[in-house]
Amino acid sequence: MRVGLTYDLRSDYLAMGMSMEETAEFDKEETIAGIEAALRELGYATDRIGHAKALVRRLEAGDRWDVVFNICEGLQGVAREAQVPAILDLYGVPYVFSDPLVLALTLHKGMTKRVVRDAGVPTSDFCVYETSEDLEGLRFGAPFFVKPVAEGTGKGCSSKSIVRDRAALTGVCDDLVARFRQPALIEPYLGGREFTVGITGTGRQAKIVGSMEIVLLSNAEKGVYSYENKGNYEDRVEYPATDPANDPVAAAAERVSLDAWRALGCRDGGRVDIRCDAAQNPMFLEVNPLAGLNPKDSDLPILARMANVSYTELIGRIMDSATARLK
Numbered sequence: 433m434r435v436g437l438t439y440d441l442r443s444d445y446l447a448m449g450m451s452m453e454e455t456a457e458f459d460k461e462e463t464i465a466g467i468e469a470a471l472r473e474l475g476y477a478t479d480r481i482g483h484a485k486a487l488v489r490r491l492e493a494g495d496r497w498d499v500v501f502n503i504c505e506g507l508q509g510v511a512r513e514a515q516v517p518a519i520l521d522l523y524g525v526p527y528v529f530s531d532p533l534v535l536a537l538t539l540h541k542g543m544t545k546r547v548v549r550d551a552g553v554p555t556s557d558f559c560v561y562e563t564s565e566d567l568e569g570l571r572f573g574a575p576f577f578v579k580p581v582a583e584g585t586g587k588g589c590s591s592k593s594i595v596r597d598r599a600a601l602t603g604v605c606d607d608l609v610a611r612f613r614q615p616a617l618i619e620p621y622l623g624g625r626e627f628t629v630g631i632t633g634t635g636r637q638a639k640i641v642g643s644m645e646i647v648l649l650s651n652a653e654k655g656v657y658s659y660e661n662k663g664n665y666e667d668r669v670e671y672p673a674t675d676p677a678n679d680p681v682a683a684a685a686e687r688v689s690l691d692a693w694r695a696l697g698c699r700d701g702g703r704v705d706i707r708c709d710a711a712q713n714p715m716f717l718e719v720n721p722l723a724g725l726n727p728k729d730s731d732l733p734i735l736a737r738m739a740n741v742s743y744t745e746l747i748g749r750i751m752d753s754a755t756a757r758l759k
């Protein structure tokens with residue numbers, strides 16, 4: 433079976449003059465090489481395609497693949513992650529991971545929380561802020577947590593995101609809106625434990641690969657798994673594997689994650705981020721339907737490894753879920 437690979441290489445965009453933060457979600461060469469090596473080990477033939485525009489050129493030239501392994505985050509537009517799957521749908525080429533509907537929805541954390549909440553999955557109350565008038569809809573009190581509504585990799589999440597009184601909210605939100613040119617999401621600050629949960633499969637077949645807790649060390653920026661803490665995780669963060677059989681909070685976090693994954697219609701593999709309130713009730717924060725796949729540094733491969741699932745086996749489970757749709 434011939435598998436095409438679509439991806440956004442960070443070095444391509446740095447060379448175009450974009451900053452480290454702007455390109456934080458794009459992939460390193462070693463990630464593409466890792467996926468490619470795993471696919472070959474699993475017996476697939478691989479073909480590197482590259483970003484969305486390269487894909488368009490290849491499709492127009494008449495190239496086709498049995499399936500495309502798509503990890504493109506996209507460059508611009510609110511539905512940037514949905515662009516490659518939408519193009520592939522146009523040409524009738526099957527692909528790995530979620531469809532355009534899911535990838536467009538889940539990039540927007542506020543819209544995602546509406547769907548998750550409607551499905552009865554626990555998630556905190558929230559308010560999407562474009563201007564100070566939106567605070568009229570705020571139904572909860574301080575402390576607050578404020579972040580951009582549609583970013584990832586901790587962008588716009590720092591100690592400044594924790595807002596202790598309502599009077600300070602407008603300033604923090606306006607700063608984020610100006611800096612990221614998108615609405616801010618206000619939530620209650622969740623002061624409990626934090627987990628990230630790995631899932632493979634689709635719908636009823638979806639299952640937990642493993643999960644880990646995010647434990648900030650004493651030299652980390654406090655109270656938030658921020659952009660800075662993520663970037664310096666080697667000496668600021670510990671990621672103990674959870675023990676759901678003996679840890680009811682971790683077990684509940686996995687249940688909430690699987691329920692959210694299924695409710696949103698996510699496919700093949702990814703991660704759900706969970707944060708507990710002060711009473712240690714797990715709350716859905718966000719889903720990563722295109723979770724990082726760097727074999728060494730990305731959370732999903734790390735938590736899989738801790739659960740004795742090798743990188744190749746992880747890619748194999750993702751492919752099994754995707755190729756089941758081909759039949």
Ligand SMILES: Nc1ncnc2c1ncn2[C@@H]1O[C@H](COP(=O)(O)OP(=O)(O)O)[C@@H](O)[C@H]1O
Binds near residue numbers: 579586620621622
């Ligand atoms: N409501 C909240 N309360 C407390 N911490 C939060 C809240 N929302 C996000 N965080 C912190 O910010 C981090 C990044 O938020 P998240 O929504 O997962 O964004 P990203 O897409 O950048 O990973 C989380 O891992 C968590 O530590």
Ligand SMILES: [Mg+2]
Binds near residue numbers: 585586705718
């Ligand atoms: Mg996250």
